[in-house]
Amino acid sequence: MTKNYDLVVIGSGTAAMVASHRMASAGRKVAVADYRPFGGTCALRGCDPKKMLVTGAQAIDDVRRMTGRGVVAEDAQILWRDLIAFKRTFTGPVPEKQERRYADHGIDAYHAQARFVGPNAIELDGGDRLEAQHILIAAGARPAPLGFPGEEFLITNAEFLELEELPERIVLVGGGYIAAEFSHIAARACAKVTILQRGGHMLPHFDADLVGWLMEKFREIGIDVRTRTSVEGVEKTDRGFLVRARADGAQSVTVEADLVVHAAGRIPDLDSLNLQAAGVKQDGNGHLKLNEFLQSISNPAVYAAGDAARMGSPLTPVSSHDAKVVVRNLLEGNRHRPDYRGVPSVAFTIPPIASVGLSEQEAREKGLKFRMKSQLVPDWYTARRVAETVYGFKVLVDEETDLVIGAHLVGPHVDEVINLFGLAIRHGLTAEDLKTTMFAYPTGASDISYML
Known part of the structure; x- marks a missing residue:
């Protein structure tokens, strides 16, 4: 018909x-x-189901950070089946x-x-x-196709989000959003997590300095991140899976796993x-x-x-x-073009990392004259209030126009604060405009004037 x-x-x-x-x-x-x-x-x-699982992991992280600071919850844990429900x-x-x-x-x-x-x-x-x-x-x-023997044994992000039980040993192949976010969820649900990332660092679409600061949290919760490590094959065994990889193009690596997850791009x-x-x-x-x-x-x-x-x-x-x-x-009729200025990007790790506009490298490649302020600030109230040790920023402002051209944040509430920098970039607000805005205090946004 x-x-x-x-x-x-x-x-x-x-x-x-x-x-x-x-x-x-x-x-x-x-x-x-x-x-x-x-x-x-x-x-x-x-996005949506993942963020619901992140909420469970966030609750566990909140309890652990506040233990000894007035909060007692020794038996706090994720019941995976209930979280999936x-x-x-x-x-x-x-x-x-x-x-x-x-x-x-x-x-x-x-x-x-x-x-x-x-x-x-x-x-x-x-x-x-x-x-x-x-x-x-x-x-x-x-x-994306992976091109190594045994790739059929890997599960996708969709299948991970439907797991009735969370296996004890998980390997994530790749180092982008999926690997970062799922590893933070799984580790806080008490899984042993290994990330095998072919590139030189995790989250390549985010500022390398801020990713470096965030790696403290990966280490803190026991995630084994192996960069410059390319997976060469996955074998099914009586005990699960054996992931074979090569580190730095030479050293042979093997990791045993109960579950292997495709996190190497789409x-x-x-x-x-x-x-x-x-x-x-x-x-x-x-x-x-x-x-x-x-x-x-x-x-x-x-x-x-x-x-x-x-x-x-x-x-x-x-x-x-x-x-x-x-x-x-x-x-x-064809009169309208997409406008991608000021679109924020967030990886919902715990704490999250966020970015909008130009990176430092992009700004330099364009030959722009800009001032940059970058600082790791775990002593600021926003971080101390929630006992978070990772909080930092890098903000770029055009010297001639005073326009914000890039903002990169990691720490508590940055998934929300980044939207204000996105607003500034998309609608041409200057650094002075942001500095003179009176944000509610104390909130994450009230730190903006100190970042400029």
Whole structure:
């Protein structure tokens, strides 16, 4: 059966939901298709469920830091099964809620794998053919192939978030967001955690100095971080798994584990879409070739948003922003470009680390004249109040304009404070503007004037 639409959206995550609802509200006939449960990565397999587990780990950390400082809770512990059950109180209802929202907006929703069969047509598992004036690829991302023997034994971030029991020995392959965040959760749930990171340090997208300060917490909670260590294979044994790696390109390393987790990056989930049938071109890395309007350069009927577009950072607010840009271009013509200024990024370790704007290295490469203030300040009240030993910042301000061009924070509450620096960067607030703002005291934000 063939059905016709103004817009067909492949995916059901943040970008897909924003775009489909806005187009339907504008009176357009819209369909969405996703082979996975409706809701997307952030709501079901990423940001939101992860943060719920982080909350449990944070509670344990709060108790441990305050023990001997007026708090007594010697038996505080994470009951993993109960924490996962709590997470499911959020994730469980999401697919049904999303399906109901699609129906309420008059959007046809299909539970099926979509693949292109022409420039303006997709075919679904089951045989339905959907033809549309435009098609939006918002299919999200998937774990990147690792290319070593035994990679099939690794579980994904999605599977980790569904574990009924937490194994005792866990190896995380990779050193980015997933490795950092999941290791902090698992270690505080009393697992023995090892991170094998090919690069020279953890969290390569964050300022290296601040990551160095944060590593104190990894050591404090017993996480074994091995950098410059490349995994060469994983074997299944009678006792679990044996992870074979090479350190510094020479020394052989073996680690025994009950669970091995893929934490080595994600790529756009495009392989099953049969892009060639639509004439949608990709670059040498497999990424979609898009113009400045998030439109395919080879098929004007096709647009992309979020992780599938890979134009901005792989973050939920970027996905939403992309979707809004695409919808405006569909309704008004190609006049709108995405604007990724001042998008904060946070790794929800405990404490968190956050960044927005230019790094020190980027600012120097651009030849900018800037002043920089950087300091590790565990003696400031914000840290002392919660007995946190890691608190620091690095802030960059343009010498000529007094505009904030970059901010990098680690410590308590920085996941919230970074938004104020993001606001300044996106809307052109100067360092003086921030200094003269009267923030509520005592809060994390009230430290901002001392960081400038």
